[in-house]
Amino acid sequence: MTNSPHDTDRRTRALALLERLEAGAPARVTANLDAFDVDAAELILGFSFADVVGRDGIDIRTREMLTVAMLGAKGTAPGQLDFHIRAAMNCGVSRQEIVEIIYQIAVYAGVPAAMNAIASARKAFEALETSS
Amino acid sequence: MTNSPHDTDRRTRALALLERLEAGAPARVTANLDAFDVDAAELILGFSFADVVGRDGIDIRTREMLTVAMLGAKGTAPGQLDFHIRAAMNCGVSRQEIVEIIYQIAVYAGVPAAMNAIASARKAFEALETSS
Amino acid sequence: MTNSPHDTDRRTRALALLERLEAGAPARVTANLDAFDVDAAELILGFSFADVVGRDGIDIRTREMLTVAMLGAKGTAPGQLDFHIRAAMNCGVSRQEIVEIIYQIAVYAGVPAAMNAIASARKAFEALETSS
Amino acid sequence: MTNSPHDTDRRTRALALLERLEAGAPARVTANLDAFDVDAAELILGFSFADVVGRDGIDIRTREMLTVAMLGAKGTAPGQLDFHIRAAMNCGVSRQEIVEIIYQIAVYAGVPAAMNAIASARKAFEALETSS
Amino acid sequence: MTNSPHDTDRRTRALALLERLEAGAPARVTANLDAFDVDAAELILGFSFADVVGRDGIDIRTREMLTVAMLGAKGTAPGQLDFHIRAAMNCGVSRQEIVEIIYQIAVYAGVPAAMNAIASARKAFEALETSS
Amino acid sequence: MTNSPHDTDRRTRALALLERLEAGAPARVTANLDAFDVDAAELILGFSFADVVGRDGIDIRTREMLTVAMLGAKGTAPGQLDFHIRAAMNCGVSRQEIVEIIYQIAVYAGVPAAMNAIASARKAFEALETSS
Numbered sequence: 193m194t195n196s197p198h199d200t201d202r203r204t205r206a207l208a209l210l211e212r213l214e215a216g217a218p219a220r221v222t223a224n225l226d227a228f229d230v231d232a233a234e235l236i237l238g239f240s241f242a243d244v245v246g247r248d249g250i251d252i253r254t255r256e257m258l259t260v261a262m263l264g265a266k267g268t269a270p271g272q273l274d275f276h277i278r279a280a281m282n283c284g285v286s287r288q289e290i291v292e293i294i295y296q297i298a299v300y301a302g303v304p305a306a307m308n309a310i311a312s313a314r315k316a317f318e319a320l321e322t323s324s
Numbered sequence: 325m326t327n328s329p330h331d332t333d334r335r336t337r338a339l340a341l342l343e344r345l346e347a348g349a350p351a352r353v354t355a356n357l358d359a360f361d362v363d364a365a366e367l368i369l370g371f372s373f374a375d376v377v378g379r380d381g382i383d384i385r386t387r388e389m390l391t392v393a394m395l396g397a398k399g400t401a402p403g404q405l406d407f408h409i410r411a412a413m414n415c416g417v418s419r420q421e422i423v424e425i426i427y428q429i430a431v432y433a434g435v436p437a438a439m440n441a442i443a444s445a446r447k448a449f450e451a452l453e454t455s456s
Numbered sequence: 457m458t459n460s461p462h463d464t465d466r467r468t469r470a471l472a473l474l475e476r477l478e479a480g481a482p483a484r485v486t487a488n489l490d491a492f493d494v495d496a497a498e499l500i501l502g503f504s505f506a507d508v509v510g511r512d513g514i515d516i517r518t519r520e521m522l523t524v525a526m527l528g529a530k531g532t533a534p535g536q537l538d539f540h541i542r543a544a545m546n547c548g549v550s551r552q553e554i555v556e557i558i559y560q561i562a563v564y565a566g567v568p569a570a571m572n573a574i575a576s577a578r579k580a581f582e583a584l585e586t587s588s
Numbered sequence: 589m590t591n592s593p594h595d596t597d598r599r600t601r602a603l604a605l606l607e608r609l610e611a612g613a614p615a616r617v618t619a620n621l622d623a624f625d626v627d628a629a630e631l632i633l634g635f636s637f638a639d640v641v642g643r644d645g646i647d648i649r650t651r652e653m654l655t656v657a658m659l660g661a662k663g664t665a666p667g668q669l670d671f672h673i674r675a676a677m678n679c680g681v682s683r684q685e686i687v688e689i690i691y692q693i694a695v696y697a698g699v700p701a702a703m704n705a706i707a708s709a710r711k712a713f714e715a716l717e718t719s720s
Numbered sequence: 721m722t723n724s725p726h727d728t729d730r731r732t733r734a735l736a737l738l739e740r741l742e743a744g745a746p747a748r749v750t751a752n753l754d755a756f757d758v759d760a761a762e763l764i765l766g767f768s769f770a771d772v773v774g775r776d777g778i779d780i781r782t783r784e785m786l787t788v789a790m791l792g793a794k795g796t797a798p799g800q801l802d803f804h805i806r807a808a809m810n811c812g813v814s815r816q817e818i819v820e821i822i823y824q825i826a827v828y829a830g831v832p833a834a835m836n837a838i839a840s841a842r843k844a845f846e847a848l849e850t851s852s
Numbered sequence: 853m854t855n856s857p858h859d860t861d862r863r864t865r866a867l868a869l870l871e872r873l874e875a876g877a878p879a880r881v882t883a884n885l886d887a888f889d890v891d892a893a894e895l896i897l898g899f900s901f902a903d904v905v906g907r908d909g910i911d912i913r914t915r916e917m918l919t920v921a922m923l924g925a926k927g928t929a930p931g932q933l934d935f936h937i938r939a940a941m942n943c944g945v946s947r948q949e950i951v952e953i954i955y956q957i958a959v960y961a962g963v964p965a966a967m968n969a970i971a972s973a974r975k976a977f978e979a980l981e982t983s984s
């Protein structure tokens with residue numbers, strides 16, 4: 193069994209979705225993944241974005257809300273939480289909706305998880321205000 | 325400082341929302357909490373439902389999707405995941421949307437978390453088909 | 457390097473503390489661990505109880521409160537949470553103190569963790585009332 | 589974008605690996621996943637087994653040791669831990685190696701995680717002795 | 721249903737407790753929370769400190785020990801662990817008691833969690849020695 | 853019961869293994885632990901390395917693979933993950949094997965855990981290339 197199926201179309205679809213989450217993200221993320229391993233971009237982005245997040249059935253705006261909620265509740269990937277709060281807002285999620293998700297994180301994962309998410313959100317709010 | 329603020333209105337609002345999540349839930353949940361401690365229902369349901377989940381800003385249908393995502397991603401409260409999948413569907417979330425949330429859990433929290441959520445979802449699907 | 461240091465004194469001290477946590481526990485726990493591996497009781501109970509929990513510096517009553525808080529906050533070992541709520545009460549922790557710890561779990565680990573701990577506590581309260 | 593790529597080969601390869609992990613598992617697992625959603629088997633088993641665990645670079649015996657370590661350390665999927673301890677042993681991991689992995693779980697994830705894994709291991713040891 | 725109950729007394733009681741945990745903390749924490757959302761201070765600090773941690777039944781010194789244990793065991797909020805080790809010591813918890821709690825974290829959550837807590841504790845020890 | 857068993861041999865064996873994981877690590881790690889508490893090095897390193905990781909039954913190379921998998925899957929100790937990826941490679945684990953472990957982390961703990969591990973791995977790859 194070879195380790196490199198190289199399904200070009202899957203990678204292309206994943207990167208198109210990633211570009212929609214944040215302009216310029218595909219170049220940065222693939223540079224990171226390609227420097228790690230030749231199969232990483234397809235395996236990881238392909239599964240995440242082409243196979244799952246790009247599916248029909250839930251719109252991307254709601255999907256990003258779900259991702260923010262999950263990353264905030266788990267609290268183990270602060271860099272990705274920063275990214276997905278910005279991505280959610282790039283998909284049309286409002287600042288007030290981010291606030292509401294974080295209050296809900298306090299209920300389902302505790303106040304420290306919410307405090308971490310507040311730090312991420314404040315950075316994202318500032319980054320998006322500066323860029324607009 | 326007394327431990328029993330007894331804000332009757334807060335309890336009432338929390339139970340009204342809980343009834344909307346699943347008909348009959350308030351009696352069952354308050355029986356459990358009241359047997360534990362006299363302040364439990366107000367403190368826990370009051371914070372969860374009156375203070376946070378009952379807020380404006382995100383509709384209850386989307387909020388239950390977020391809760392399913394968080395409980396599935398954390399994987400530490402299977403009984404509550406069972407409940408909130410049923411609650412989400414009682415609020416209008418479709419079976420296909422539950423499926424999509426669980427695929428997204430696989431991406432952000434791993435396949436074992438998704439497999440646990442599939443077991444919860446299958447029980448919920450069956451319970452709701454039987455009752456309808 | 458041999459895998460069997462067999463520090464008899466360490467095992468004896470660990471079991472003496474375990475007996476104080478719940479009368480009869482040493483026989484049950486060592487039966488389980490000995491059936492798993494010959495070194496398990498010394499390695500696991502020795503580290504837990506002889507090396508750490510049996511140390512001076514914090515009394516056993518407070519230590520069991522800390523253990524209940526940690527197990528409740530993590531939410532991944534329900535059987536051990538059941539045991540340590542009973543053990544805490546056997547060391548003099550009151551029912552009301554268990555209640556307070558669980559409310560504090562709600563703050564620092566979220567409401568679902570607290571709900572799981574309430575289920576454990578209600579079983580422990582019942583077991584201890586029946587036995588007294 | 590359609591939700592059903594139906595890459596038959598990917599499903600076939602995944603099920604072949606699953607059969608190697610435990611004889612008869614493919615029928616049971618696909619029955620569960622197919623009852624949940626038409627795409628579940630390919631998405632979840634395809635990613636897990638065809639895309640990742642079936643890759644070259646680490647042999648299946650070592651991979652199953654890694655899976656047991658991860659599931660034991662996380663402690664949130666007891667049913668899957670049961671399965672993968674059996675699967676590891678079906679791939680040639682010895683009973684003593686399972687014991688060693690669980691001691692290492694105690695170091696890196698704490699004693700309660702190890703105690704849960706001991707319960708899983710004892711069930712697996714019994715199941716495999718009975719079947720042999 | 722309005723989102724701004726503005727229970728002034730609840731906020732006041734929460735901040736009084738926070739001031740006791742660390743002199744000057746209320747100004748810093750409310751500045752952070754107010755910049756995030758107008759309701760954050762009351763919802764989050766009100767639940768944490770006025771509703772729960774400020775309750776009778778367990779003294780604040782023991783409560784801070786419980787908080788350090790929970791945050792250390794979870795390992796997902798290093799900034800809050802830093803704060804609560806200082807807060808515990810401000811409430812009379814001794815350096816040796818912090819050491820004992822961290823050894824107990826090693827048992828119930830593993831050595832890496834204890835190593836993270838040691839890093840937090842060393843910073844807190846230094847900060848408090850410098851300030852005294 | 854005294855808190856200072858001072859089993860010199862146990863400390864010596866632990867440090868010998870630590871030196872094998874990374875040349876120079878014993879001095880750095882014991883400086884950190886000794887500054888925290890006089891018993892820390894023996895309790896924590898003794899349990900980790902003399903009692904468990906130094907045992908027969910699984911070779912150190914495979915044990916370090918297991919540790920990388922567990923730390924990556926839990927995602928709560930990034931500094932220790934950095935260290936153990938370097939340690940694994942110092943024990944003969946290849947760069948490609950680290951890559952494979954991280955893909956397996958994506959399956960069993962989710963993509964964000966894998967992304968964090970990729971950041972750790974890239975730092976380790978660079979550090980080891982520079983030093984060689």
